[in-house]
Amino acid sequence: xxxxxxxxxxxxxxxxxxxxxxxxxxxxxxxxxxxxxxxxxxxxxxxxxxxxxxxxxxxxxxxxxxxxxxxxxxxxxxxxxxxxxxxxxxxxxxxxxxxxxxxxxxxxxxxxxxxxxxxxxxxxxxxxxxxxxxxxxxxxxxxxxxxxxxxxxxxxxxxxxxxxxxxxxxxxxxxxxxxxxxxxxxxxxxxxxxxxxxxxxxxxxxxxxxxxxxxxxxxxxxxxxxxxxxxxxxxxxxxxxxxxxxxxxxxxxxxxxxxxxxxxxxxxxxxxxxxxxxxxxxxxxxxxxxxxx
Amino acid sequence: xxxxxxxxxxxxxxxxxxxxxxxxxxxxxxxxxxxxxxxxxxxxxxxxxxxxxxxxxxxxxxxxxxxxxxxxxxxxxxxxxxxxxxxxxxxxxxxxxxxxxxxxxxxxxxxxxxxxxxxxxxxxxxxxxxxxxxxxxxxxxxxxxxxxxxxxxxxxxxxxxxxxxxxxxxxxxxxxxxxxxxxxxxxxxxxxxxxxxxxxxxxxxxxxxxxxxxxxxxxxxxxxxxxxxxxxxxxxxxxxxxxxxxxxxxxxxxxxxxxxxxxxxxxxxxxxxxxxxxxxxxxxxxxxxxxxx
Numbered sequence: 001x002x003x004x005x006x007x008x009x010x011x012x013x014x015x016x017x018x019x020x021x022x023x024x025x026x027x028x029x030x031x032x033x034x035x036x037x038x039x040x041x042x043x044x045x046x047x048x049x050x051x052x053x054x055x056x057x058x059x060x061x062x063x064x065x066x067x068x069x070x071x072x073x074x075x076x077x078x079x080x081x082x083x084x085x086x087x088x089x090x091x092x093x094x095x096x097x098x099x100x101x102x103x104x105x106x107x108x109x110x111x112x113x114x115x116x117x118x119x120x121x122x123x124x125x126x127x128x129x130x131x132x133x134x135x136x137x138x139x140x141x142x143x144x145x146x147x148x149x150x151x152x153x154x155x156x157x158x159x160x161x162x163x164x165x166x167x168x169x170x171x172x173x174x175x176x177x178x179x180x181x182x183x184x185x186x187x188x189x190x191x192x193x194x195x196x197x198x199x200x201x202x203x204x205x206x207x208x209x210x211x212x213x214x215x216x217x218x219x220x221x222x223x224x225x226x227x228x229x230x231x232x233x234x235x236x237x238x239x240x241x242x243x244x245x246x247x248x249x250x251x252x253x254x255x256x257x258x259x260x261x262x263x264x265x266x267x268x269x270x271x272x273x274x275x276x277x278x279x280x281x282x283x284x285x286x287x288x289x290x291x292x293x
Numbered sequence: 294x295x296x297x298x299x300x301x302x303x304x305x306x307x308x309x310x311x312x313x314x315x316x317x318x319x320x321x322x323x324x325x326x327x328x329x330x331x332x333x334x335x336x337x338x339x340x341x342x343x344x345x346x347x348x349x350x351x352x353x354x355x356x357x358x359x360x361x362x363x364x365x366x367x368x369x370x371x372x373x374x375x376x377x378x379x380x381x382x383x384x385x386x387x388x389x390x391x392x393x394x395x396x397x398x399x400x401x402x403x404x405x406x407x408x409x410x411x412x413x414x415x416x417x418x419x420x421x422x423x424x425x426x427x428x429x430x431x432x433x434x435x436x437x438x439x440x441x442x443x444x445x446x447x448x449x450x451x452x453x454x455x456x457x458x459x460x461x462x463x464x465x466x467x468x469x470x471x472x473x474x475x476x477x478x479x480x481x482x483x484x485x486x487x488x489x490x491x492x493x494x495x496x497x498x499x500x501x502x503x504x505x506x507x508x509x510x511x512x513x514x515x516x517x518x519x520x521x522x523x524x525x526x527x528x529x530x531x532x533x534x535x536x537x538x539x540x541x542x543x544x545x546x547x548x549x550x551x552x553x554x555x556x557x558x559x560x561x562x563x564x565x566x567x568x569x570x571x572x573x574x575x576x577x578x579x580x581x582x583x584x585x586x
Contacts, residue, residue, distance in 0.1 A: 099488070122502050134502050157501050161494040170491050170498050177481045177504035184473040184550040188466050191537070194546030195392070197462050201454040205463050208450050209415050209427050211470035214505035244484070253487030253582050257477040260549060289546050 001149060004061045004081060005055035006074050007095070008039050011121070012064035014128035015094070015154045020045055022153035029054040029074075029081075035110060055081035057172075060090045060150060067239070068097035075110060087113040090146050096120045096240060099168040099247045102138070106164035115143045118167040121155065122174065124231045132156040136174075138167035139232065172244035179241050179261035182215040182278065186223055186264075186285040196292050222279035224293055235274040236279065238265040264288075296440065297347035297354045297374060299367050300334050300388070305357035307421035308387070309449045313338055315446035315513035322347040322367075322374075344553070348374035351385045353443060360532075361390035368403060380406040383439050387428075389413045389533060392461040392503070392540045399457035408436045411460040414448065415467065417524045418466065425449040429467075431460035465537035472534050472554035475508040475571065479516055479578040481559075486583050492517060517586055527574065528567040531558040557581075 001024050005016040008030040020026050020043045027046040030036035031051035040047040048054035051074050055061050061081050063071050071093050075082045082091065091114050102118040109116045117139035125235065133155040137144045144160045151158045159171045188211070192202045203220045206212055220268045222228050241262045248255045264284050271287070286292055294317050298309040301323040312317050320339040341347035344367045348354050354374050356364050360478045364386050368375045375384065384407050386395065389575050395411040402409045410432035420426045426448040437453045444451045454463045462560040463563035481504070485495045496513045499505055515521050534555045541548045557577050562581065565575035579585055 032497055059579050062306075069421075110380075124497075134498065134574065136498055157498075159494055161498065162489075162491050166490050169485075169488050170495050173481050173485055173488075173490070173495060174499045174502055174504040176484075177477055177509075178500055179504075180477040181474055181504070184470055184477070187548050187550050188470045191541040191544075191546050191548045191551075192462075192466055193467075195462050195466075196455075196544075197459050197538050201452055202463050202466060205429055205450075205452055205454065206467045206470055209467055209471075209505050210511070211467040211474070213474055214503050218503070236437070241358055242382040247488050248484040251484075251489075252489040253484050253584055255480050255484045256553060257480050257550070259482075260553070291546055 001025070002057060002059045003150065004058040005064070006051050006054060006062065007064035008035050008208050009064065010125050011128045013039055014125065015064060017043060018131045018153045019150060020293040024150070024153070027054045028060065035070060040224050044150070050079035052079045052084035053083035055085040055089070058085060058089055060092060060147065062150070063087055063093045067095065068101035071097055072107065073094050073108055075105070080114055082109055082114055085114055089118065090115045090116070090143055091143070091149050092117045092150065093118050094119050094121055094169060097168060098243045099165045100250070101170065102168045103165035104215060105256050113253050115140070116164055117143050117147050118164055119147065119151065119169050119191070120169065120171040135159070135175070136161050136167040136170045138162055139164050168243070169247060172247065172263065173242045174219070175237060175240040176244040176258040176261065179237050179265060179278065180257035182219050182281060183215045183261045183285065184284040185213065185216045185220060187284065189223060189293055190285050190289045190291045191222065219279040222277065223282040228277040228280045230277045232266070232278055233275055234265060234268050234278045238262065238269055294318070295350060295352045296320070296443065297351040299344055299355065300326050301349060302357065303418050304421045305499065306332055307418065308357060309547055310336060311424045311444060311446045313570065317443070317446070319348045320351065326373050343372035344368070344374035345372045345377035348378040348382070351378060351382055353440065353552065354378055354436040355387060355443070356386045356388055358388050361394035362387070364390055364398065365394070366387050370396065375402055375405055375407055378407055379406070383408045383410065383436060385410045385412050385440050385443065387412050389464060390461060391536045393456045393543070395461045395539040396458035407432070409457055410436050410440050412440065412444065412455055412465040413460050415464065424483055428452070429454050429463045431455055432457050435575040461536070462540060465533045465540065468530060468533040469537040469548065471508050472558060472571065473550035474506045475512050475574060476507065476554050476557050476578065478513060479511045479575040482513065482516060482575065482586055483578050483582045483584045487582070492586070512572040515570065516575040519586070521566070521570040521573045523570045525571055526568055527558060527561050527571040530571040531555065533557060533561055
């Protein structure tokens, strides 16, 4: 497929690599041109000076950038990809943005005769590297089917979760649960320290039993060591949990565990851990309790 | 080993069965005598009229009853097992009781020359039936070693977590985390319904990713079906979470996620689900949000 890939950051560069290897004809664009030039030289891909130029003869356009405003600028701004894409082309945004922004984007692209799928990913850079991302796709079934050869090159678990915007909704709900479970795990470690139990044994018992969770397995070690090797930044987790609370609140519902996680994550950013892995939230939990692990 | 086994409820009867099969010489006592008679006839064990009689020539005494006051009555009340046990005998309480009660019991039994290990279990009746319980043992290393042949007959994962009382502490910390993660999962389902996502897809994505947890795997199905097949009663989970909050609070620390779980579990008992599996807590989460799954 002729693909315009926009955004060659830590995730995007690895994802585009898998598209090239799968035989797709990839044209890349990146805000910092030198990054795109270096990447394209290494991978034998074409480089474009603007998103519009990359999109000119593309069958599919993929955006993988930092946030909603960037996605809107790349697609709909001056020299935006949507201004030049052929009628009927498929736009796939794989960034994490607000669900409401994804829905609005879908409407604006439809007005220009372009199909849209929101397909955020989970799995961090190692999964991007190995082509084993989890991809949550929101869009019309026919559009998700068109995107499937691209998704299969980049991901392992690909779930069509619903209409446009629902990829983002499922992603931020998942991340809010991960953040809340991480806060609960950190509080349990702090409580365990306060009552004097052996924390390694506690983690062992919980991991084998009903207290086990994906985040306990991933984050208990970093929390106990006060060392936070980066898989997913605290600032990005805070953004996702806030998106979740915004969407759920707009629907008139509460999500108290996510609200608590938001509070802890915001304090963790306030303590200087914005760019550390979100396991660093244990620092705030310790601070609130006055107990050091 | 000559074992006095006291308490032949749903858990105890299955655990004692494994002791008999492993070749131990088991004498049973149960508050309702007819239950003990029937069990002993089936398993070729001896029955005693009182805990004291069961303990008279025992090397190890095991209690598996409902709560701390029952353990204290069986061991230290009139005709209690500790009044008759040979000096140096090992007392093992496998019930779930308050950590502070376990520590006090250990001290009172030591005054009588009896060793004590608190060894609560997790895994519910299917694990008791198959001899695959998780056992968290608190006590002196030598005492836990003496108990090991008994534990190995009844359990699969056996962890010596620390001194007397720490078995209970680790158990209630684990259960508080399980309860908190279950509340978070229920809130995420309710939030997901409010924003309109496909809940089966949401559970699928969370289960494969960072939102996954042991309780999500076990309880999401029952929550979505509003059908709560009994593994662990809401009333018992509430008791454990309360024990956890009492112990952590006495140590001067907070555990906000457990406090939230306590609130939700108490309301679930208030709504009439005390004897249902604690997946029923989704009823309270739905009620608080005004959203039905």
